[in-house]
Amino acid sequence: MSNIYFNFESLRVYQSSLTFVDKSYAVSKKFPAEEKFGLTSQFRRAALSVSLNIGEGQGCTKKENIRFLTISRRSLLECIVCITVAQRLNYITSEESNALRSDLLEMSRMLNNLIASLKSPSANKINPVTKSSK
Secondary structure: OOOOHHHHHOOHHHHHHHHHHHHHHHHHHHOOHOOOOHHHHHHHHHHHHHHHHHHHHHHOOHHHHHHHHHHHHHHHHHHHHHHHHHHHHHOOOOOHHHHOOOOOEEEEEEHHHHHHHHHHHOOOOOOEEEOOOO
């Protein structure tokens, strides 16, 4: 039986965003218990929002897809603020902060490139959603 997957799942930026979600959950496990409904939750939701919006946009028109990718980019910026706060409160080290920021910078570049390619006149007007693999 063949596996069913969605085209957006092969996007490098989507794969990177999932890896970042894993990292955000791992690093936020070290946050104090009193942050469970504060910074921990906010950081995890912002990280997850990047992936969710990449996926959600793929089932839309090109214009809507660009809007969802823009929301993903904003969620990246929200992650930066969470990382900054976590470092200022000594929940993470500067090395951890820099590693996470490096990941976010690379994802931001990928999102910017994807948005630019969708805005180009030669971009496909139809956005296929699913494929089957053998």
